[in-house]
Amino acid sequence: MKHSDDLTHLAECASCRQRFTGNVVAFDAARRNREEEFTAAAARLERERDASTDIAARYLRDTPADEWARLAEMPELRNNAALEQMSEEVRKRLHRKPREALAIANLSASIAESLPPSQYPPVVLAQLRANAWKDRASTLRYLARYDEAIEAAERAEESLSSFATLEHDRAIARLVKGMALAQQERFDEAHAVLSECRRVFRDHDDIKRYVQAGLAEANTLYRATRHAQSESLLHDLLHDAVEAGDLESQARIHNNLGFCATHLGDYARANIHFSEAVAKFTDLGFTSEVPRTERGAGLVLIARGQIATGLARLRQARRTFAEYGMIEEAGLCALSIAAVLVERGDLTEARQLTRTVVDEFTAAGLDERAIAAVAELCEAIDVDNATAETVRTVHAFVEKIRDLSW
């Protein structure tokens, strides 16, 4: 091993750290005081974590959701440990119950902002406030309220702005902001933010978030139709995800590489990447991600004119969704297939397929408006009065109803 003052080497070599340190600063009384402040804060945070096990989940369970705001007054919830638990509750609900997640994030922000400055050292206080705002930003982004999400992420940044040492926390907040900017199609701003976040995560050896920021950055490049750059970044990320043994990220990267390869016209490579993604999600037991990947692959292949391969992927996705009892998703796949069939003039199969969807939705007791829309589509196909656009409109309507019911 070659010894040097290189930072990467210093992180790994104890003897070089010792040599490098020399006697730069003597260990005096002021430093002793700082050390005591650190250990006291550490002990306090650990004690609180120990004493508050499950406290947030219990309060949230025992209080009706529309009364959660009043929990801000509960003394047991007005500490760092409870706020950390609330952050976890936000994460758990983000996908299935984003409105509940938002209510909890609002509660966290309200508690964090009203904690007295004497309760924790200023750095810790800034971190817990920023985290609460970051959670609010995440949920707002999830609810497609992008302006508010960006505002909340900026509020998180503002909480951290007095502290030079909180670059890692800042990058976590800015990651959400970058994603929201990308969703607003402000690609250049998003790219700059996400690329800077990726650098900070790499510096802090936070590989999980490094890959997450990279995925978001690659997505931004892809949406800005910079497909080759997106692909190149994804290849680099794949290397990091393999090295870190992060199978979930590998699956997501393969999926996105499939999208890039499709747009770059390399359909054989796209199929390999999609299949890799499906295999990895299957290995992970992420059952719902498997048909979602198939569906995404099918749609993009069809959009690029690879009708046969795309339809095969969509049919496979539909079968798997149905197998898992995800009837709405299976029905949406069927409508995507029907749009292609109608466009090709294959009305018999389109009619049969939409009828099956009506039966499946009825048997599953889904929203009546969705059933009525598909039934009407079925009739329109019957009288040769449906176009692919009609099918797409019904698809969008059913999707909207599904999203509202979450």
Next chain:
Amino acid sequence: MFEASPMAHEAAHEPLPPAPPPCVIDEEQFAHLYEKNVDVLIAIAIRKFQVPAVDAEALAHEVFMSYLKRKDDIRDLHKWLLGAICNASRYYWRQHGRNIEQLDTELAAERPDPASQNIVEIMASRIAAGEALAGLSPRYQHILRLRYFEGYSINEIAEHLGVTAKYTQKLVTRCLRRAEEVFNASEPRKQK
């Protein structure tokens, strides 16, 4: 046709945090962690970034305080601490109106980097290299300066230039070849 929602698999949420270890409050353990690492953080802020000693101490202390909230996320403590102090030092200078990292020449002379031990012997080559560098285009000079003078990695340069790492590697090789050509071309002139 339906247009696919582009790249459905963007990371939609925060990664799952690792399961926290069972809570054991051991103040001595925290004190040990502080004592063992605080010096190197201060030294990095002072020697690598020229942060004044008093501010370097405050930054190092703040790094430890921020560690308390992040500790369950951290895979490698030393890498995280070093990443945190480097970024903190850069932020410090951004706030103080300077954004160029400078070497502390005085301290560097007192405790030379072992990687620079044979500097006298290689100085002549460096001067020649400097001359060759001067004969390159500004873009080539910039790339070689980033790579060999400021020590940026290929990936970092790629990010800076907004191109891929593979292409950056090719660029660096091309720059070196060009520098060699310039160097070789200047030799006969010198001999004349």
